[in-house]
Amino acid sequence: MTDVRTFHPPTALLDALCSCIETDIHPLSATAVSNGSKLFGAAILLKSDLSVVYADTNQERGSPLWHGETWTLKQFFEIPASQRPDVKECLFLTTHEPCSLCLSAILWSGFDNFVYLYTYEETHFVFECHGDLDIFNDVFNIREGEVARQASLDGVQSQVRPQYKLRSDRLVALSFAELLASISDGTVQAEYVAKVEGVKKSYGRLSEAYRRNMGVE
């Protein structure tokens, strides 16, 4: 398992991940949304220098299985093996905490980590995409009412429980909120909280475009 914070300070991670969402993922998601797909995007970066290996977005208009993460993985594995980095050398970035399908796909692909911007609760309550939490709650054997996850810096204050092990020998899952929380200097932290808020606000506007396209108020 890899906690990517052992390789880079949280500020360097946030710089690279925010830039990847804004520069690499957002334009692809904007196009996909205008074609009727959803706004979930993903990218694969090198752990070593945080350069972007591959970024892509949801293609659900083509198949309900092509979530941002599964489509990105499929495309990544189409890179010839001789030119493709080992997954163990890669960091997996996803705009939204991965659903049960994508979480499994990330692990089955050999990744030992992922980092996400929006939590399940934001996907559910803010983006009003209910599949992730509904499937976990309706299908998986998760005990009701077991409060474990701290309300994050993201501002969605709901009573939540973990749907999966956030830390294990297989996987380290990290949120942007946790990266922000691990910045020790208060002034720098405030600066990065504002930066992440800016990325969220900008990316979140795709939700409005998606609803408009779908004819949802």
Ligand SMILES: [Zn+2]
């Ligand atoms: Zn998914």
